[in-house]
Amino acid sequence: MELTQEDVAGVPKKRRTLKPGARPWLQPALVTGAGLPALGISVQGALGKLGANPIAEALNAFGLLALALLVASLGCTPVKMVTGAGWVQPLRRTFGLLGFFYAALHVLLYLAVDQGLALKAIAADVVKRPFITVGMAAFLMLVPLAWTSTQAQMVKLGGARWRKLHKLVYIAVPLGVLHFVLRVKKDLTEPVIFGAIVAVLLGVRAVTAMRKKGAAAG
Amino acid sequence: MGKLPVEPPSSEITPEGIYKGRREFLKNAALYVGTSAALGGSLWGLVRGGSRADPPLPAADVPPLKTPAPSATGSVAKSAFSTDEEQTPFRDVTTYNNYYELGLDKSDPAQNAGSLRARPWTVRIEGEVKQALTLDIDTLLGWFALEERVYRMRCVETWSMVIPWLGFPLADLIKKVEPTSRAKYVAFETLYDPKQLPGQKSGVLDWPYVEGLRIDEATNPLTMLAVGLYGKSLPGQNGAPLRLVVPWKYGFKGIKSIVKIKFTEAQPSTTWNMAAASEYGFYANVNPNVDHPRWSQENERRIGDITRRKTLMFNGYAEHVAQLYTGMDLKNNY
Secondary structure, eight states, X not given: OOOOHHHHHTSSGGGOOOOTTOOTTHHHHHHHHHHHHHHHHHHHHHTTOSOSOHXXXXXXXXXXXXXXXXXXXXXXXXXHHHHOOGGGTTHXXXXXXXXXXXXXXXXXXXXXXXXXXXXXXXXXXXXXXHHHHHHHHHHHHHHHHXXXXXHHHHHHHOHHHHHHHHTTHHHHHHHHHHHHHHHOSSOOHHHHHHHHHHHHHHHHHHHHHHHHHHHHHO | OOOOOOOOOGGGSOOHHHHHHHHHHHHHHHHHHHHHHHHHHHHHHHHHTTOOOOOOXXXXXXXXXXXXXXXXXXXXXXXXXXXXXXXXXXXXXXXXXXXXXXXXXXXXXXXXXXGOOOSSOEEEEEESBSXXXXXXXXXXXXXXXXXXXXXXXXXXXXXXXXXXXXXXXXXXXXHHHOBOTTOOEEEEEEOOOTTTSGGGGSXXXXXXXEEEEEHHHHXXXXXXXXXXXXXXXXXXXXXXXXXXXXTXXXXXXXXXXXXXXXXXXXXXXXXXXXXXXXXXXXXXXXXXTSOBTTBOOSEEEETTOSSOEEOOGGGGTHHHHGGGGTTOOTTTOO
């Protein structure tokens, strides 16, 4: 959102959308920054620089990026609660959609390339393998959230219903962590770190919700 | 001395608004670039932080191997057990490794293998044998003519390679050291030295790594002790200077950097079985019909391929080894 000379000259006053303290650079920067790994991985993949097992490497990378960005999305509200920085709150949606973007790449790569669209094998995997069942469930929960992430959908659904629907994220992200835990052969360090962060982020909310209830009752 | 500088006409003075706007624009541009670089950089570090380096070549302290003499046609005599399948490139064989003692990521062992010293190296042979002995690796190498064998290697993680090993049949060593009639199993042990194998400082598995075979598996002509690959000494990340190769079993049976071979009457403990008994059994035969509890073993990705291929019973070596397991329930003895 760059300023035109006209804006700054201040003639049409109402077009001066930038309030002091506005951060017009923030959302574009997050989209660019979070998009860079997708670009980097595609380029490395095309150049044969993703190592001996590029499909597995890209699958793992996309999955990890999805989880990291979804955790960042979950982190916005607690950060606002603790620091009072109101500008952090709207980033929930940005991070959430970016996380969904990588989750979709992850699922697409699994379905189309890793499994070569072998539908029977995929169906068997989803039913028989808990880590795939859990991962797929987490992804399917994210789809309606991404779909209803626009202002228009929010209005259409109505705030209360929209908020209720979007509570699904509190299930989807822990399922994503569980998917990670079930996948690793032995070293649980990374999944446990993710699990701990998610636990703290959800814990902050739970405690706040209980306090509110307590305050209302008292 | 000239005149005092004339003030520029007021029409040339940048209006304060534009001046401030430019500064604002530059500040926003800097914040945009900085923030995207910081976010992009940290995410990149998270997923691609440890991408692979070129593999270190075998350490200089390892004398060159006496490779098999080329035949009259100029090529190394091929073992009857060798496959004609396309060989996995040296670079992939030496940069995509599971060797937790040298790091958990596939690219770690190649980067950390410099700390493993393949000389001096001794192998202790003990247990149910005529006479226990401690052998210098170079003495051991002098005992047998090396041969090249191109084997399929199937990892339990559903990827596979085709590797030209250099080594000798384990059966030859067993014959030479004369186990007693009570020797029903052979147990193997990896070097325990956290200085050389820094991964042993972590508790991800119990160290040292131990493996074992039934004596008839150990003496099967397919089973070999490898000391090299692609005609050169084993790089550290592939288990220098001596490792086990059992091509019909999952890769984790191929214990690396062996310092002890013990003949036993009772079935020895094996590392992955101790770590997760429901997932990794003593036998660990490649079997597309017996799934890992968390994933299917029906297919595999050959390194270098995009699509998967069907996994073969006993990794395609059924004609040589199926008789070892006649009458055994392979679902229970996974």
